[in-house]
Amino acid sequence: MIYGYDFEVFSNDWVVVFKNDHSQVIIHNDQYKLKKWILDNKPILVGFNNYNYDDKILNKLLSSYYCLPKDIHKLSNLIIKNQEKIWAKLPILTLDTRQELQKDISLKKLETFLGMDVVESSVSFEIDRKLTEKELEEVIKYCIHDVEATLKVFKLREEYFSGKMNLVNEFDLGYMDIKKTRAVLSSIVLKANYDYVPPKDKFNFDYDPNINWKLIPPNLKWFFNKMNRDHLAGVKSKQIEDSGICIPFGGVKHTIGLGGIHAAIPNFKREGHYLHIDVASYYPALMINNNWISRACEEPEKFEQIRDTRFILKKNGDPRQEVYKIILNSTYGAMNSRSKTDENLKFNALFDPKYSNNICVNGQLILIQLIQELRCDCKLIQSNTDGLIIEPYNLENVNYIIDDFSKRFNLTFSKTSIKKIVQRDVNNYAFQTEDGKLKVKGIFAIKDWTNNFLNIIPKSLQNYFFHNISVEETIENAEILDFQMLGTKGGSYDHVELNGEVLQHCNRVFATKNGGVIYKVKDNGRKDKVANTSEKSSVWNGSNFDKIDLDKKYYISIIYKELQNFT
Numbered sequence: 001m002i003y004g005y006d007f008e009v010f011s012n013d014w015v016v017v018f019k020n021d022h023s024q025v026i027i028h029n030d031q032y033k034l035k036k037w038i039l040d041n042k043p044i045l046v047g048f049n050n051y052n053y054d055d056k057i058l059n060k061l062l063s064s065y066y067c068l069p070k071d072i073h074k075l076s077n078l079i080i081k082n083q084e085k086i087w088a089k090l091p092i093l094t095l096d097t098r099q100e101l102q103k104d105i106s107l108k109k110l111e112t113f114l115g116m117d118v119v120e121s122s123v124s125f126e127i128d129r130k131l132t133e134k135e136l137e138e139v140i141k142y143c144i145h146d147v148e149a150t151l152k153v154f155k156l157r158e159e160y161f162s163g164k165m166n167l168v169n170e171f172d173l174g175y176m177d178i179k180k181t182r183a184v185l186s187s188i189v190l191k192a193n194y195d196y197v198p199p200k201d202k203f204n205f206d207y208d209p210n211i212n213w214k215l216i217p218p219n220l221k222w223f224f225n226k227m228n229r230d231h232l233a234g235v236k237s238k239q240i241e242d243s244g245i246c247i248p249f250g251g252v253k254h255t256i257g258l259g260g261i262h263a264a265i266p267n268f269k270r271e272g273h274y275l276h277i278d279v280a281s282y283y284p285a286l287m288i289n290n291n292w293i294s295r296a297c298e299e300p301e302k303f304e305q306i307r308d309t310r311f312i313l314k315k316n317g318d319p320r321q322e323v324y325k326i327i328l329n330s331t332y333g334a335m336n337s338r339s340k341t342d343e344n345l346k347f348n349a350l351f352d353p354k355y356s357n358n359i360c361v362n363g364q365l366i367l368i369q370l371i372q373e374l375r376c377d378c379k380l381i382q383s384n385t386d387g388l389i390i391e392p393y394n395l396e397n398v399n400y401i402i403d404d405f406s407k408r409f410n411l412t413f414s415k416t417s418i419k420k421i422v423q424r425d426v427n428n429y430a431f432q433t434e435d436g437k438l439k440v441k442g443i444f445a446i447k448d449w450t451n452n453f454l455n456i457i458p459k460s461l462q463n464y465f466f467h468n469i470s471v472e473e474t475i476e477n478a479e480i481l482d483f484q485m486l487g488t489k490g491g492s493y494d495h496v497e498l499n500g501e502v503l504q505h506c507n508r509v510f511a512t513k514n515g516g517v518i519y520k521v522k523d524n525g526r527k528d529k530v531a532n533t534s535e536k537s538s539v540w541n542g543s544n545f546d547k548i549d550l551d552k553k554y555y556i557s558i559i560y561k562e563l564q565n566f567t
Contacts, residue, residue: 059088
């Protein structure tokens with residue numbers, strides 16, 4: 001049976017809560033009771049960041065004959081200081097709901113985004129005595145709340161975990177392999193050898209033989225070749241990887257580098273007939289066409305077999321196609337999975353930076369060639385990693401060129417008709433297809449439950465540009481959580497304060513008719529206003545908030561400022 005769980009550790013006390021929809025177990029400083037409960041129930045435990053913390057505490061309590069609370073507290077401090085790096089080897093399966101979420105996420109942030117109570121316990125972890133009965137009661141209350149939040153996150157991520165379980169079952173992997181990330185599972189399926197050390201050839205790029213260099217701006221090949229020359233001359237890899245080049249072609253200035261290709265007509269707002277040309281499974285196709293699957297793979301042909309199997313399953317409406325899609329989508333990223341501080345420290349057996357760079361570089365060159373072949377029959381509106389937006393002058397010619405191009409490069413293109421596009425730049429745009437659907441990016445994108453703040457902005461912009469709804473009307477009918485902002489101290493600050501009062505680390509903030517300035521404060525006393533917040537901010541960390549107190553004029557003003565960026 002699945003239980004959410006969470007540990008709270010103090011100098012002379014530890015508490016753990018196990019909870020699901022049917023039962024709740026609270027254990028305080030009782031190692032024997034903990035061992036017996038685990039042995040009798042053999043649960044699947046779900047935590048938040050438990051792979052890095054709670055599992056290690058649990059492992060110590062289960063594997064030791066006897067532990068004093070101070071021993072657990074010592075271990076807890078080592079974990080927090082990142083001095084305890086050994087992974088727990090537990091006799092039961094545990095799942096971490098934080099796995100593969102954005103790195104700076106915390107449970108308190110997610111509770112804020114989900115509209116839950118985010119009030120933190122007042123009991124200090126610095127207490128160097130046993131907790132009083134009242135303090136223990138408060139600790140348990142907040143521990144239960146965090147477990148409830150963890151279970152909510154688990155339910156929201158059910159597809160993620162079921163996808164991994166299906167992958168484990170489909171390829172007959174070990175039961176405990178579900179604990180691994182999708183990229184690591186992909187490396188296992190593809191039989192990548194972790195001991196393989198790739199040559200130091202990461203910038204010595206290979207090129208797709210179908211590229212017509214006469215259509216590629218000459219200084220672009222020089223730019224990519226210079227990367228290898230600089231590498232051989234001893235220039236640091238990060239400096240090379242961060243370099244870029246701006247080249248005007250197709251009527252638009254393009255930024256090109258190892259981060260991809262980016263170009264867009266700024267402040268472009270039009271209604272008419274446009275085409276979104278998208279390459280299906282672009283990077284996997286390049287990997288297969290040119291044999292750029294990681295050189296660590298013992299059976300590289302298996303990647304193509306997985307791609308072909310997925311196509312058949314998808315065509316037949318078989319849901320197992322999602323399992324194969326996981327591998328196709330994870331492999332490219334895994335090939336460049338490494339430490340940011342040590343380029344030779346890899347995080348995945350598929351690590352092969354040259355082939356990863358080959359894919360990125362050639363992906364750009366091939367799109368550039370397509371742009372050049374189309375240039376007489378269309379106007380380029382935007383270029384990005386795996387597609388283009390164009391205004392066709394001669395649709396018949398455009399279709400012919402794309403079909404011919406797809407055969408030469410063995411790529412599959414999809415073409416979607418667009419009737420309206422609003423584009424600030426390549427990172428902030430929205431377009432409406434002929435059937436009325438919106439595709440959005442950046443400022444237009446409504447954030448999901450993992451990053452839900454100031455959604456009133458994208459909702460207002462979508463309504464204003466595509467549904468003829470005024471900003472004022474959108475604000476009047478919006479949900480309360482659309483207005484929330486986040487007030488956190490961040491890593492380089494000591495605390496957050498409002499009207500001189502020190503707040504907790506994570507806070508839900510609203511612009512209100514009466515309030516104050518919310519600051520992040522450094523150790524030296526320097527104060528910086530929290531970004532996007534009003535001069536009259538109020539903090540509301542409970543789960544209910546009176547919408548009448550909102551300063552709607554403030555939200556209207558920040559949205560109209562965004563609208564000015566589109567003129």
